[in-house]
Amino acid sequence: MKNNSIRKTLEKESAAGIVCTLPFTLGILLFILVPMGISLYYSLCDYNILSPPTFVGLDNYVEMFSDETFFKAIGVTFFYALISVPLRLVFALIVAMLLLRTTRITGFYRAAYYLPSIIGGSVAVSILWRRMFAVDGVVNNLLGLIGIDTRFAWLGDTRTAIWTLILLAVWQFGSSMLIFLSSLKQIPTTLYEAARVDGASRPYQFFHITLPLLTPTIFFNLVMQMIQGFLAFTQSYIITQGKPMNSTLFYTVYMYKQSFEFKHTGYGAALAWVMLVIVGIITWILFATKRFWVYEDGV
Amino acid sequence: MKKKQLLQKIVYHVVVCGIGLLMIYPLVWMIMSSFKPTDTIFTTAQSLIPETFTLENYVNGWKGFGKVGFGTFFLNSGFISVMATIGTVASSSIVAYGLSRCKFPGRRILFVFMLVSMMLPAQVLMIPQYLWYQKLGWVGTYLPLIVPFFFATQGFFVYLITNFIDGIPRDLDEAAKIDGCSYYMIFFRIILPLIVPALVTVCIFSFIWRWDDFLSALLYINESARYPVSLALKLFSDPASSSDYGAMFAMSTLSILPAMLIFIFFQKFLVEGISTSGLKG
Numbered sequence: 001m002k003n004n005s006i007r008k009t010l011e012k013e014s015a016a017g018i019v020c021t022l023p024f025t026l027g028i029l030l031f032i033l034v035p036m037g038i039s040l041y042y043s044l045c046d047y048n049i050l051s052p053p054t055f056v057g058l059d060n061y062v063e064m065f066s067d068e069t070f071f072k073a074i075g076v077t078f079f080y081a082l083i084s085v086p087l088r089l090v091f092a093l094i095v096a097m098l099l100l101r102t103t104r105i106t107g108f109y110r111a112a113y114y115l116p117s118i119i120g121g122s123v124a125v126s127i128l129w130r131r132m133f134a135v136d137g138v139v140n141n142l143l144g145l146i147g148i149d150t151r152f153a154w155l156g157d158t159r160t161a162i163w164t165l166i167l168l169a170v171w172q173f174g175s176s177m178l179i180f181l182s183s184l185k186q187i188p189t190t191l192y193e194a195a196r197v198d199g200a201s202r203p204y205q206f207f208h209i210t211l212p213l214l215t216p217t218i219f220f221n222l223v224m225q226m227i228q229g230f231l232a233f234t235q236s237y238i239i240t241q242g243k244p245m246n247s248t249l250f251y252t253v254y255m256y257k258q259s260f261e262f263k264h265t266g267y268g269a270a271l272a273w274v275m276l277v278i279v280g281i282i283t284w285i286l287f288a289t290k291r292f293w294v295y296e297d298g299v
Numbered sequence: 300m301k302k303k304q305l306l307q308k309i310v311y312h313v314v315v316c317g318i319g320l321l322m323i324y325p326l327v328w329m330i331m332s333s334f335k336p337t338d339t340i341f342t343t344a345q346s347l348i349p350e351t352f353t354l355e356n357y358v359n360g361w362k363g364f365g366k367v368g369f370g371t372f373f374l375n376s377g378f379i380s381v382m383a384t385i386g387t388v389a390s391s392s393i394v395a396y397g398l399s400r401c402k403f404p405g406r407r408i409l410f411v412f413m414l415v416s417m418m419l420p421a422q423v424l425m426i427p428q429y430l431w432y433q434k435l436g437w438v439g440t441y442l443p444l445i446v447p448f449f450f451a452t453q454g455f456f457v458y459l460i461t462n463f464i465d466g467i468p469r470d471l472d473e474a475a476k477i478d479g480c481s482y483y484m485i486f487f488r489i490i491l492p493l494i495v496p497a498l499v500t501v502c503i504f505s506f507i508w509r510w511d512d513f514l515s516a517l518l519y520i521n522e523s524a525r526y527p528v529s530l531a532l533k534l535f536s537d538p539a540s541s542s543d544y545g546a547m548f549a550m551s552t553l554s555i556l557p558a559m560l561i562f563i564f565f566q567k568f569l570v571e572g573i574s575t576s577g578l579k580g
Contacts, residue, residue: 020398021398031447115323122554122555127533128548
């Protein structure tokens with residue numbers, strides 16, 4: 001009898017909802033909120049993993065203000081994100097416009113453009129990139145073919161190293177391209193027909209029809225990729241290790257080094273919290289500017 | 300007029316094809332180099348076709364390092380990726396069902412958390428989670444690489460499936476309810492068979508992401524016999540341990556093979572997954 005009433009309760013709509021979403025509720029608690037709570041405590045401690053933590057208050061946070069490498073890493077990361085993300089989006093949009101015209105081999109083109117995005121995050125590609133831009137790598141070799149004989153160390157120069165990483169990011173424009181392609185296809189052709197009747201030129205159509213209607217897609221891409229760009233890790237860690245002279249030291253790599261290589265884990269936890277705040281602020285700024293340039297009335 | 304159109308067409312294809320070739324050039328170069336004798340890779344870097352075709356690099360690379368062969372690394376990666384993917388699909392689909400079809404207290408908060416977890420990348424949680432798993436005694440095991448995925452921690456996938464379920468007419472649920480189906484039976488008998496396409500997309504992305512995952516392996520796995528491919532490749536390629544570039548390229552090529560095969564056979568799902576939900580490849 002008692003069993004039956006438990007069953008009855010469990011079969012109610014609200015109970016079913018709670019039971020079904022239980023994994024997620026537990027997941028948030030166990031793998032997001034609890035770790036964050038613990039790290040908040042450790043960020044207030046002097047802690048090196050090996051010996052027990054000692055509470056030091058805000059010392060770790062204060063230390064950042066006199067840590068030149070911290071500011072360097074922030075600068076590098078902003079530079080990387082602010083250049084690579086817009087470049088990638090512009091490139092993705094241009095190619096999406098090109099591929100809008102359907103021919104028999106559009107499928108092949110789309111695949112070729114998209115392939116780098118699928119494997120771009122892998123260690124294999126990072127290794128490949130490192131070898132391509134080495135002194136005896138394929139880039140210098142190809143430049144030699146067109147008559148520019150160079151033994152330039154792309155990864156060893158503070159001016160060029162970061163650009164090889166930016167190039168790697170732009171190379172992976174495929175998924176943004178696909179998203180643009182599908183939104184471009186949703187723009188009703190009647191709009192363009194009407195514009196043509198009124199004698200609007202191609203560029204005019206682009207800036208007054210296509211672009212405004214794409215702004216929600218651009219916004220979505222911008223937010224997600226800015227966050228991703230700000231937190232890139234593998235590329236910098238494998239290709240350059242932050243060298244030369246910290247010119248490619250991404251924030252996440254610095255955080256990793258502080259926490260695990262220098263065993264300065266309390267400080268690393270504080271760095272993680274500062275990063276979370278920075279990413280939060282960036283996201284907030286993007287959302288705050290939304291009403292000025294994102295066109296949301298739909299078609 | 301006809302001539303002009305033809306010219307336009309040719310220019311279009313030359314441009315698009317040219318950029319396309321440029322895009323895949325690095326990959327083709329890597330794959331081709333893996334078949335060249337290792338001492339000729341950089342002296343003949345400008346030509347794609349190997350003068351002498353050899354499989355030696357694959358044989359040498361497969362031996363791995365530290366007495367552990369790449370076969371082991373591939374098995375490790377396969378195990379981790381498959382387990383994490385099973386967890387992701389199972390948990391994300393039931394959570395998505397609950398969010399989409401049931402009204403219950405706390406639903407709105409969970410929605411907000413889902414969106415936040417979509418925007419909260421793993422790197423932010425790298426140190427917090429490490430400290431927590433260390434307390435749990437999970438460091439050095441596969442648990443941190445697998446268990447969290449059984450709790451629908453990737454908001455993206457929950458979001459994708461929720462949207463998919465929202466698109467299924469509720470009439471089906473209502474009819475089943477009248478026939479005496481409970482909410483749980485409705486999920487297993489009606490919703491689950493209908494969301495298979497979305498689940499395939501989730502499987503594909505989850506598998507590729509887990510296979511490529513480097514950061515968590517770097518943090519938690521410290522015994523070479525347990526390395527996944529990504530981590531093994533990184534150590535294999537460290538200048539200190541090896542200068543056999545042929546073997547390095549051969550193993551790199553093998554490591555991207557699963558993603559390439561998925562790309563070839565499941566392109567439709569990949570393209571749809573990205574176009575409809577903005578998943579990043």
